[in-house]
Amino acid sequence: MSPENIFMQWKNWSGRQRASQESLVFVRSEADASALVSQCAQAGKTIRVAGAGHSHAPLVTNDSIIVDSSGLAGLLEVDRQAQEAWIRAGTSIYSLGGQLHDYGLALKNQGDIDRQLLGGAIATGTHGTGRNLQNISASVTGLHMILASGEQVECSKTVLPELFAIGRLSVGAAGLVSRIRMKLQKSAVLSEQIHVASYDDTMNRITSLVAENDRFEFFWYPGTDEANIKTINPATTEPEYPLGEEGGRVAWSYEVLPSHRPHLHTEMEYSVPAANGQACFAEIRQLIHRQFPDVRWPVEYRTVAADDIWLSMASDRDTVTISVHQDIKLDEEPYYRACEEVFLAYGGRPHWGKVNYLNGDDFARIYPRWHDWWRVRDKYDPGGVFLNDYARALRPG
Numbered sequence: 001m002s003p004e005n006i007f008m009q010w011k012n013w014s015g016r017q018r019a020s021q022e023s024l025v026f027v028r029s030e031a032d033a034s035a036l037v038s039q040c041a042q043a044g045k046t047i048r049v050a051g052a053g054h055s056h057a058p059l060v061t062n063d064s065i066i067v068d069s070s071g072l073a074g075l076l077e078v079d080r081q082a083q084e085a086w087i088r089a090g091t092s093i094y095s096l097g098g099q100l101h102d103y104g105l106a107l108k109n110q111g112d113i114d115r116q117l118l119g120g121a122i123a124t125g126t127h128g129t130g131r132n133l134q135n136i137s138a139s140v141t142g143l144h145m146i147l148a149s150g151e152q153v154e155c156s157k158t159v160l161p162e163l164f165a166i167g168r169l170s171v172g173a174a175g176l177v178s179r180i181r182m183k184l185q186k187s188a189v190l191s192e193q194i195h196v197a198s199y200d201d202t203m204n205r206i207t208s209l210v211a212e213n214d215r216f217e218f219f220w221y222p223g224t225d226e227a228n229i230k231t232i233n234p235a236t237t238e239p240e241y242p243l244g245e246e247g248g249r250v251a252w253s254y255e256v257l258p259s260h261r262p263h264l265h266t267e268m269e270y271s272v273p274a275a276n277g278q279a280c281f282a283e284i285r286q287l288i289h290r291q292f293p294d295v296r297w298p299v300e301y302r303t304v305a306a307d308d309i310w311l312s313m314a315s316d317r318d319t320v321t322i323s324v325h326q327d328i329k330l331d332e333e334p335y336y337r338a339c340e341e342v343f344l345a346y347g348g349r350p351h352w353g354k355v356n357y358l359n360g361d362d363f364a365r366i367y368p369r370w371h372d373w374w375r376v377r378d379k380y381d382p383g384g385v386f387l388n389d390y391a392r393a394l395r396p397g
């Protein structure tokens with residue numbers, strides 16, 4: 001570990017998560033990362049890998065070693081025919097879009113910002129919206145990982161399938177992911193529209209809004225009866241530059257899907273079964289009216305298609321995600337705890353990268369494969385090298 005790296009303090013995007021780590025280490029190669037992991041394991045140190053720090057949950061904070069993965073970036077092999085590519089895990093989604101587009105390819109979907117690193121995005125099941133569109137982890141077909149022993153392995157559905165099952169949504173606890181093989185799709189020009197409607201009108205039309213648009217989401221702003229409806233569909237015209245404001249962009253998917261989120265906030269998001277989405281949203285709205293009339297930050301409604309990933313929020317079920325936000329200068333906890341009760345009553349699963357107050361027993365109730373996930377994790381990392389306090393506290397007793 002080079003001395004230049006020592007004593008820099010890691011913090012997340014909102015500044016709410018700060019690490020008192022012994023060392024923030026920048027790795028530039030897999031060989032370097034592998035040697036670092038072995039060295040830490042032998043010295044009894046723990047490691048958390050940092051992506052772009054856009055998680056609200058204490059996933060990266062660690063009082064031992066934090067590894068900045070942004071040096072492991074770049075697009076590797078691209079198979080245009082199979083629409084698949086190996087990508088280094090430290091690649092930002094922001095920079096990936098243009099690189100894939102040079103090959104006529106694109107991610108199948110992405111979230112509403114593109115600042116995450118690919119490794120960070122898949123570790124938490126980051127998603128966009130679309131009734132037929134899955135989260136980013138669901139496009140992963142292979143992983144190259146550095147295990148707690150320092151050994152480098154490749155896994156997929158057919159090679160080390162259990163490692164793959166935990167690695168493609170690992171919450172950073174399975175090992176250092178250095179390369180990711182992703183299923184992609186052909187680049188497409190998309191057209192985005194935003195319009196304002198009343199909340200009641202939005203809810204009355206929501207089934208057709210979800211069904212008739214490839215991507216649909218809405219934000220309801222507490223204190224108003226208005227919803228901002230955003231739809232994104234294949235364009236019938238050529239891309240238009242300069243891109244223009246959000247809500248009127250017509251361009252390649254990687255240019256249209258990300259938004260600009262300059263205002264620092266915290267966020268809680270739960271995924272509920274799709275059939276519960278409207279009722280759950282309505283109850284959150286009533287809760288805000290009744291108990292939290294001062295909240296002004298929006299509540300967001302999106303859809304995500306089911307997948308088969310053990311710890312995915314959309315595991316085995318089509319999903320509606322509902323997010324609540326609060327200013328970083330305000331105490332969000334009473335508000336979020338009240339929302340969490342509602343979300344859980346509707347069968348909700350918390351977003352791994354956002355705020356929740358659940359413990360390991362709660363997760364065991366939520367995820368049928370919870371114990372399997374830990375069994376496999378512990379097999380590949382018996383000494384808990386990749387666990388921080390937060391992850392350790394979730395371990396089944």
Ligand SMILES: Cc1cc2nc3c(=O)[nH]c(=O)nc-3n(C[C@H](O)[C@H](O)[C@H](O)COP(=O)(O)OP(=O)(O)OC[C@H]3O[C@@H](n4cnc5c(N)ncnc54)[C@H](O)[C@@H]3O)c2cc1C
Binds near residue numbers: 059119121127261
């Ligand atoms: C403004 C904003 C908008 C957002 N929008 C969305 C959205 O639209 N949809 C959505 O689903 N989420 C959204 N999120 C949440 C965000 O996508 C996730 O929290 C994501 O994990 C952040 O990625 P990151 O690169 O910042 O990772 P970090 O937050 O740095 O890390 C996340 C996890 O990944 C692990 N990790 C990172 N890299 C590796 C690696 N190479 N190997 C092993 N583990 C690794 C870390 O240890 C940690 O456990 C948003 C967050 C913010 C702040």
